[in-house]
Amino acid sequence: MRQAWLGLVCLLAGQVWAAPESMSDWLQRVAEAPRRLSYEGVFVFQQGDAMQTVQIVNRPDRGGKESRLTLLDGVPREVLCSRSESLNLSTQDGQIRLERRLNTRHFPDLLPAQAERLLAWYELKPGKLARVAGLDCRQLELVPKDRYRWGYVLCAEKDSQLPLKAVMVNERGQALMQYAFTEVQIGRSREPVAPKLPARPVSEAPVQASGDTLRIKQLPPGFVRVAAVKRKLPQHAEETEHWVFSDGLTHISLFIEPVAKPVQPVKGESKRGMLNMLVRQVGGHQVTVLGEAPWPAIEAVAMALEDQ
Numbered sequence: 001m002r003q004a005w006l007g008l009v010c011l012l013a014g015q016v017w018a019a020p021e022s023m024s025d026w027l028q029r030v031a032e033a034p035r036r037l038s039y040e041g042v043f044v045f046q047q048g049d050a051m052q053t054v055q056i057v058n059r060p061d062r063g064g065k066e067s068r069l070t071l072l073d074g075v076p077r078e079v080l081c082s083r084s085e086s087l088n089l090s091t092q093d094g095q096i097r098l099e100r101r102l103n104t105r106h107f108p109d110l111l112p113a114q115a116e117r118l119l120a121w122y123e124l125k126p127g128k129l130a131r132v133a134g135l136d137c138r139q140l141e142l143v144p145k146d147r148y149r150w151g152y153v154l155c156a157e158k159d160s161q162l163p164l165k166a167v168m169v170n171e172r173g174q175a176l177m178q179y180a181f182t183e184v185q186i187g188r189s190r191e192p193v194a195p196k197l198p199a200r201p202v203s204e205a206p207v208q209a210s211g212d213t214l215r216i217k218q219l220p221p222g223f224v225r226v227a228a229v230k231r232k233l234p235q236h237a238e239e240t241e242h243w244v245f246s247d248g249l250t251h252i253s254l255f256i257e258p259v260a261k262p263v264q265p266v267k268g269e270s271k272r273g274m275l276n277m278l279v280r281q282v283g284g285h286q287v288t289v290l291g292e293a294p295w296p297a298i299e300a301v302a303m304a305l306e307d308q
Helices: 002-013 023-036 115-120 295-303
Strands: 039-047 050-061 064-071 077-081 086-092 095-101 122-132 135-144 151-157 163-169 175-186 214-216 224-231 240-246 251-258 266-269 276-282 285-291 305-307
Touching (some): 122 151, 135 163, 251 295, 276 295, 285 295
Antiparallel strands (some): 039 050, 050 064, 077 086, 086 095
């Protein structure tokens, strides 16, 4: 009897769960859950051989969300996110540094607000029942339809649809980067979303750029420019333009700075091939294109740039 019961458990665990609604509605509910729910917990972030543990507190706020992410190992660091901005607090040489960032999304808030638009570039496949942080979740796979983006495997809590785990995978299904809750409480956030590190003066916010320094002939399918700002980067004499392109899930950055002498082209990729980069000269500018995207996407953006 015991063996039969164990066999039944294994059989049920291997069954595929059908989505309770249309695939696009299901994806949209998974996208909205991190912004409409209060939750707090701890998740692990793994990228290659590096692993970090992060505490998160999140609560809805005026149609958006407020959240605080606190790094629990290594250098003390916090990220505060709201609808409009992201603030990064970190300790450097005993000093607290606070700077503004462009991106306000983070795990488990990885999908765009209009998630159904992703279905033009990704195929959505329902997966199996799994268990993460003691909670049942249903897997869903976002499989790229072309070579310009990585795939994702998400596991959404079966009642709230909050993503409990997310894995970025390459074209062979190998994990490149992953997040997973180790503990989470959904439906409440007892802690105030406020910094624990003492705040210091905020660095200057990025200034909106005209976005016409260079011309882009054509972007990879589905990608659009979502940001164009100017900012002063460390160890750079002049301001650098920072453009961001995205299909809603994959993001690619372009940095533009003036140069006085010829630039040697540089191609690079991270050890596991997740982060790709290309540096080249376009007119009187050095351009650096990088992102957590396949090489064809990085190359397509970099080679589409022309001087005005």
